[in-house]
Amino acid sequence: MSIRHSAAHLTRSIAQRPVARSPVGLLDRYGSQKAGMASVVPPVTQNSVGKQGPTAMVFMNMGGPSTTDEVGDFLSRLFADADLIPLGPLQSYIGPLISRRRTPKIQKQYAAIGGGSPIRKWSEYQCEEMCKILDQISPETAPHRPYVAFRYANPLTEHMYEQLIKDGFGRGNGGRAVAFTQYPQYSCSTTGSSLNELWKWRNRLEGKRATGEVNPDGAIMWSVIDRWPTHPGLVEAFARNIEDKLAEYPEEARKDVVLLFSAHSLPMSVVNRGDPYPAEVAATVNAVMQRLKHSNPYRLCWQSQVGPSAWLGAQTSDTVKHYFERGHTDMILVPIAFTSDHIETLYEIDQEVLHEDAKGHPGVKRAESLNGSPVFIQALADIAHAHLQSGDSCSRQMGLRCQGCKSERCLEQKRFFVGEQAKILPTVR
Structure with missing residues (x-):
C-alpha cells in the first residue's frame, strides 16, 4: 500500500x-x-x-x-x-x-x-x-x-x-x-x-x-x-488499467463513466504546513487524464479520514454515495497513490465503498492496482x-x-x- x-x-x-x-x-x-x-x-x-x-x-x-x-x-x-x-x-x-x-x-x-x-x-x-x-x-x-x-x-x-x-x-x-x-x-x-x-x-x-x-x-x-508522480511509465500503467476497466462497459456508455481517483487523505494541519502531497497527487491525475485525452468526466477524492479534525476532502465514500444518489451509477474508482493492493484497496474500497456505499451496483467498479503490471x-x-x-x-x-x-x-x-x-x-x- x-x-x-x-x-x-x-x-x-x-x-x-x-x-x-x-x-x-x-x-x-x-x-x-x-x-x-x-x-x-x-x-x-x-x-x-x-x-x-x-x-x-x-x-x-x-x-x-x-x-x-x-x-x-x-x-x-x-x-x-x-x-x-x-x-x-x-x-x-x-x-x-x-x-x-x-x-x-x-x-x-x-x-x-x-x-x-x-x-x-x-x-x-x-x-x-x-x-x-x-x-x-x-x-x-x-x-x-x-x-x-x-x-x-x-x-x-x-x-x-x-x-x-x-x-x-x-x-x-x-x-x-x-x-x-x-x-x-x-x-x-x-x-x-x-x-x-x-x-x-x-x-x-x-x-x-x-x-x-x-x-x-x-x-x-x-x-x-x-x-x-508524473513519470510517463507510471502514467501509462494507470491509464491502461483504466482503459481495461472502461472496456467492461457497453461502448455507447463508456464516455459517461465517471472516473474517481482516490488517494489517501491528510489532516489539514499537515496540508497547511506545506506538505507537497496534494499537489503531486493532482499532478498524477492530470497527467493520466492527458494520456486518456480527457475521455471521461473525473474527480479527485480522498479516503481514510481519521478522527474529528479537518481532513483533505471530499472523501471517497461520500463522493460515491452522493454521485450514486444523483444517478451516476457508472463509476470507476482508481487508487492513484497506491502501487499495489493492500487493505485500503481490498477492504476499504472493495468491501466498504463498492458493496456498502454503492450498494453492490455492477456499474461501480475499481481499476486494477499496479501489482505485477x-x-x-x-x-x-x-x-x-x-x-x-x-x-x-x-x-x-x-x-x-x-x-x-x-x-x-x-x-x-x-x-x-x-x-x-x-x-x-x-x-x-
Whole structure:
C-alpha cells in the first residue's frame, strides 16, 4: 500500500516488457504480456570499494502484516510514529493503548482480505523484476540487489540495513544503495517518515553512534528516489488499467463513466504546513487524464479520514454515495497513490465503498492496482536507471523543507541525504 495506505485505514476506526537502450514510444517500450513470478535472486557480496556495482536497490514502503498474528506489532509501531500519527507528548502511553484496543477488529479486516496484506509479496516481486531489467540496461552499476524496507512491518528498516551489512555493503566495504520510495507522491508522513527511519538506523549501525565518526570511511553511499508522480511509465500503467476497466462497459456508455481517483487523505494541519502531497497527487491525475485525452468526466477524492479534525476532502465514500444518489451509477474508482493492493484497496474500497456505499451496483467498479503490471515494472527500472545515471543524491525538491516545518529530525535527515551528493559525483562518468 503505497503504506501510509494501510495505516490510515487502520486508524480510521479510531477516531516485463521489451528492453531498449534508445528512446522509444511508450506503447513499444512497455509490453502488455503478463510477467511470471520472480525467481529468488542470489545474494550479492559487496567486496570492492570504488566500483559502481553491485548496487543495492531498496524499496521503501509502510508495509503491512502478512498474517493476522502480526497485526498487533504492526499497529504498535504505527501508533508510535509521530510523523504519521501525531498524538502529542503522551504518544508513548496513548499509542500502545490504541493499538491493543484496535488489534482484534483490524485482525478481522485482514482475515476478510485473505489473512494478511499482500504488500510484501508485491514489493519483493516488483523490486526483483526491476533489478533484472537494470542488470541489462545499466551493466555499469550491476549487479543490482533487491531489498525491501518497511516502516511498520517485516522486513523492518533496521533488519534491511543489517542484511545490507551482512551482504558486504558498508562497514568499511563501501558500496552504493538507492532508497526508492514506493510512494510516487511525496509526503512528510510517508516518504519523509521512512527516510527519517533509514537515517536513524544508518547513524546507529554505521554512523557516529557505531563508529564515533559522522561519515566513516567505507560506509554505504546513499541516494534517494524521493518522488516520481508524473513519470510517463507510471502514467501509462494507470491509464491502461483504466482503459481495461472502461472496456467492461457497453461502448455507447463508456464516455459517461465517471472516473474517481482516490488517494489517501491528510489532516489539514499537515496540508497547511506545506506538505507537497496534494499537489503531486493532482499532478498524477492530470497527467493520466492527458494520456486518456480527457475521455471521461473525473474527480479527485480522498479516503481514510481519521478522527474529528479537518481532513483533505471530499472523501471517497461520500463522493460515491452522493454521485450514486444523483444517478451516476457508472463509476470507476482508481487508487492513484497506491502501487499495489493492500487493505485500503481490498477492504476499504472493495468491501466498504463498492458493496456498502454503492450498494453492490455492477456499474461501480475499481481499476486494477499496479501489482505485477509489466508496464509499471518497466517504469520502475526506467526511473532507477535515470537516477543512477544522473549523479543526484536526491531531487531538488527534497532539499527544501515545508514552509511550516519545525522538525529538527527532518532537517538533519535532509542534510544527510543532500550531503551524499559529494560522494556520488566522482562515481558518475
